[in-house]
Amino acid sequence: MRETVRWRNAVFAVFFAMGFGFASLAARFPTARDALDISVDQLGLALLGISIGSIAGLSTASHVVARLGTRAVVSVGVVVVGVGLAIAGWGVEARSMAVLVVGLVVTGLANGITDVAMNLSGAANERALAKPIMPIFHAFFSFGTVAGAGFGALGEATGLGMGPQMTIVLVAIGALSVVVRPRLVEQPIQPEDHVGFRERLSVWTDARTWLIGGLVLGMALTEGSANDWLALLMVDGHDFDPVGAALAFALFLTAMTAGRLAGVPLIERFGRVAMLRATGALAAVGLVLVIVVDDQVVALVGTALWGLGASLGFPIGMSAAADDARMATARVGAVATIGYVAFLAGPPMLGFLGEHLGLRDAMWVVLAFVLLSLATSAVAREPRTASGAPDPAAEVRP
Template sequence: MPSLKNNIYAVTLLFIFNGCLFGSWAAKVPFFKQSFGLDEQTLSIFLLLLALGAVVSFPLAGKLSDKLGVQAVSKLAYVLYPIPFISLALSSNSIALAVSLFCFGFLHGAMDVVMNSWAAKTESLSNRKLMPFFHAMFSLGAGIGAAGAVLFIWAGASTLMHFVIVSALFVPFYMLFHQSGLITLVAASTQASSATSHATLPKVFLVSIGLIAMSCALGEGAIADWSAVIMRQAFATDMSFAAWAYAVFSIFMVLARLLGHVFIEKCGVSQTVRGCALFSLVGVLIIILVQSPALALVGFALMGIGYSVVVPLVFSKAASINEHKSGVAIAFVAAFAYGGMLCGPVVIGVLAHHTSLKEALYLLAILPVYIFITAYLLSPKYRIS
């Protein structure tokens, strides 16, 4: 029986690593937009290439994980992920940037699949809800990446130096885990799961909660890629201040995820989700209506709280439907979550091109309404008939 603690350490590293590289990229989007002279619509097309790379990677990463195991594929993704990340900074023209973004999205999506699969298997070894914690580690990594971008900008470092240093910082952790044997096989009940692989899952219910995840993830994806641009364009801030938008969003998200269990225990799942929906609604309205950059940061903080525990709770609910088919159920709703995460930046970009960035954000004020109305579906007391 492998050590549960070892698996938690390994999965935590993957979530922090993935979040840090993605957060570093997100904070530097205005730099790439300015350097390559991209308008909102053109930037949306480039972001779509990143999304397309991730979508292409999903089935391939799933097949490799089944054949080689999530641990082997995770280590491979860990080694390869920094390559397209650094190549972004090396891009000298639009074609090179497009190829780098596609490859970066491919490795980001592949790591998303394998690390969430590993997280689900690890959670199955425990009697605790670990998914919110792991997602908190992604947010922590993203916040560290975005905040680190601020420091590199203040120091006057080039984007290439920035991305190389961030990637290099994770090399010792890989060597430590690899040499100490922390990355061990997860003894999850995959045989029991495959024995009931033909069991029927309630697809209508999964679609309903999948849309909750999509509504949340769409906003999260939009903020990841557009927050710094919004601060630069709508509030006329400099690049270092603009980078704080995603940093504040991520920091408050990780704090809310780490403290989420307290509110879940006191208020219940449904009320916690409804509260999150209200936080995200108020946050986006502040960003739309105010003129002060400082107040806008408050809006991003509230949105970070609002988007914090919803998707992890959707994953937990999906996994609880059928313990032998938990992986299949999680994969089903994860497709909605990742679809929202990847489509969010593109949708906001297209809307902004035809209206304005602030007006495009009204979409993010509509989505919390669905989350608020359907929050009861995530309650452990709700039974699927």
């Protein structure tokens, strides 16, 4: 049990580091836009780099993890994410769009592979603990994003350059990788039965994979649109200054974190589907407030509801994807790939709409995807035993 707890804490730390790194960069996107003297849609195209890298990483992740193991992939992957962030930060310092895009592609590639590996490690850990704690792992990602947004706001307020700031992030993530590597349990999710290359690919022909993917796609865009555009939306759409916009982003992340921490007992009490529907409704209301009401206080209330609403969709989707433990590696990779299409199409799509309609009106598209997730939420229902009761063994799978 002690080893399992150390393993759990190591996965907590990895999720935290991944959130901290990206949010440190995302909180300063307004500064990056101004430094590079680019438009909103040009920034969206730059962010396409991280999306392309993520899709490439996710599409190969199950095969990489099957060959190298979760420990190696996670411990090396987080460091490569930090390297990509540092390259992106120094690209802004050098006023070079090309260097920024290279850094974002490297970040996305490493993030895609590491994301699957850390979710698999977390899924296996929750099985070992016999408790559905996946939302808490994702809460630690949110803790990291809150801290990262705060670090970004601090950098903005003190005038710290994005290059030095992202270098600090790289050093911190590198140190964390050294500490957590021996505490991660190797390849825990993979059962003794070998799942070959062809069998891993077969999950793409399963309708349930696509339905869960649609759920995750909608909630990924709900969360990702805020990560990419909320700070700039608050500057351009609600007349916040850059520091205030960074703090609004921190509010979103704080609300999302609170939702994930509260998620475990609520899911145990009400079930996955009820919680998906409740949080999806909160996200819809929050988005409408941010889009429609021209008031800074109401915009902040809407931001908080948006954050709460985005809190459980992705972790519940990962749990549902791994209900069949034998095919968990392949299906989690497939569902994550479908979900990350939101990060591929989202930045340029919302950037284009934001440039021509304004970012507030661009968020109507995000609302439509929230409704998509609500429509497919039943697919995440917990497996049942022959007696009709929830299967405890299945519930603790990711």
